Amino acid sequence: MPSSVTLKNIPDAVYEHLKAAAERHRRSLNSEAIVCLETVLLPKHAAVGERLARARELRAGLPEGAFKAEDIDLAKRAGRK
Numbered sequence: 001m002p003s004s005v006t007l008k009n010i011p012d013a014v015y016e017h018l019k020a021a022a023e024r025h026r027r028s029l030n031s032e033a034i035v036c037l038e039t040v041l042l043p044k045h046a047a048v049g050e051r052l053a054r055a056r057e058l059r060a061g062l063p064e065g066a067f068k069a070e071d072i073d074l075a076k077r078a079g080r081k
Contacts, residue, residue, distance in 0.1 A: 007033075 010018075022032035046054075 018029060018032055018036070021036075022029050025032060025035075027035070
């Protein structure tokens with residue numbers, strides 16, 4: 001059976017972010033708060049094999065030679081000193 005919780009003294013900035021997220025996702029404030037809590041407290045861990053398979057799947061969808069290691073390194077270092 002689900003339980004209830006009442007939140008008090010929520011900082012204005014947190015409330016505004018939650019409200020905006022709820023509107024973006026077309027959820028009530030309550031539903032958005034539950035999703036946020038679930039995301040933080042009950043993270044879904046994918047097995048290493050699943051992560052590797054997903055990474056390979058994404059990589060296979062890229063155009064051949066579109067990303068070179070040196071280009072990626074330059075992009076990562078852009079703006080760093």
